[in-house]
Amino acid sequence: MYFDSFGDLLQMGKHGFYVWTAYGATGLVLLISWLSARGAFVKTAQRLQQQAELAQRGDQSAQHRGDHT
Amino acid sequence: MLSASFKRLWHKLGSPRWFFALTESWVKVAGWSALVLLVWGTIWGLGFAPADYQQGNSFRIMYVHVPAAMLAQSLYIGMGVAGFIGLVWRMKLTDVAISACLPLGMVITALALFSGSVWGRPTWGSWWEWDGRTVSTLVLFFLYVGIYALREAIADQELRARASALIAMVGTINIPIIKYSVEWWNTLHQPASFGLTQKPAMPSEMWLPLLVMVLGFYAFAGFVVLVRMRTEILNREMGARWVRDWVQARSER
Numbered sequence: 001m002y003f004d005s006f007g008d009l010l011q012m013g014k015h016g017f018y019v020w021t022a023y024g025a026t027g028l029v030l031l032i033s034w035l036s037a038r039g040a041f042v043k044t045a046q047r048l049q050q051q052a053e054l055a056q057r058g059d060q061s062a063q064h065r066g067d068h069t
Numbered sequence: 070m071l072s073a074s075f076k077r078l079w080h081k082l083g084s085p086r087w088f089f090a091l092t093e094s095w096v097k098v099a100g101w102s103a104l105v106l107l108v109w110g111t112i113w114g115l116g117f118a119p120a121d122y123q124q125g126n127s128f129r130i131m132y133v134h135v136p137a138a139m140l141a142q143s144l145y146i147g148m149g150v151a152g153f154i155g156l157v158w159r160m161k162l163t164d165v166a167i168s169a170c171l172p173l174g175m176v177i178t179a180l181a182l183f184s185g186s187v188w189g190r191p192t193w194g195s196w197w198e199w200d201g202r203t204v205s206t207l208v209l210f211f212l213y214v215g216i217y218a219l220r221e222a223i224a225d226q227e228l229r230a231r232a233s234a235l236i237a238m239v240g241t242i243n244i245p246i247i248k249y250s251v252e253w254w255n256t257l258h259q260p261a262s263f264g265l266t267q268k269p270a271m272p273s274e275m276w277l278p279l280l281v282m283v284l285g286f287y288a289f290a291g292f293v294v295l296v297r298m299r300t301e302i303l304n305r306e307m308g309a310r311w312v313r314d315w316v317q318a319r320s321e322r
Contacts, residue, residue, distance in 0.1 A: 001117055002116060002118065002120065003116065009115070009116060012125075012126035012129070013120070013126045014125070014191070015125055015126040015127040015129075016126075018127050018187050018190060018191050019115070019126055019127060019129050019130055022130040022133055022134065022183075022184040022187045022188065023115065025183055025187075026133040026180060026184065029177070029180045030107070030289060033172070033173055033176060033289075033293050034292075034293065037293045037296040037297050037300070038296060040297070040300045041299060041303075044300050044304055045303065045316070045319060048303060048307065049316050049319070049320050052313060052316050052320070
């Protein structure tokens, strides 16, 4: 490692605050982008599945009614 | 013969169904590559690359600032190209691509501005400079915000697609301005750290981590854009037979 200790790594000479702020912001932006993209996909897939199940149940009950009348 | 098969491929590429099937594996590859490259590059850049002899450790901000700024422009170019193709060939998929690039492009441009500001403070002595490259990047950010607002405001899908394609296309004028701003105007901004043709002006133990980070950012963008495109395709093609089949297959997995 370039730094002698973990404390040095955190401090980065006098620039620790700036460096860690920039990396923190980057981590946050990437994390939020990942979560929101992934979340939207999963939500859409789940909604489509629910719709499919509802439609299937609707079909079945219609068929059921059909059998008895 | 060649042109016929190229034409077929071109039309296939425009088909949401084909694209959706094709990209299923791409998403995984892009996502895992992004994770590995970003973790690797961050550890390397933060902990192992040597400090700059002039800037000290603040130069480590380069490893997030430069990839963010590159990506901010690339995503916009991607939108411009998609807009052009959409307007000329009327492909459905291009508007899906624009809608997928937009949110990431916006936050990545904001990140480029923010990380630049945080780098500017210890290096130039101020948080903000009205410098050519900073201002043209701010314009890029406003272009993203503008297209985003426009898309929110127009309900008609066809009109929304054409309007955003047009602005995306016209706005690409700003990209060469960002690129050459450091040469056209007197500036504090340092010139490109990186080029395809010239040798980097720094030692390899400094630019190799940058290369890893740039690749990581692009893989990440690939992942996010593909996932967003796939989501949008599902939403738009909801009633299609192949979507129902896909949902069915997914529930059985």
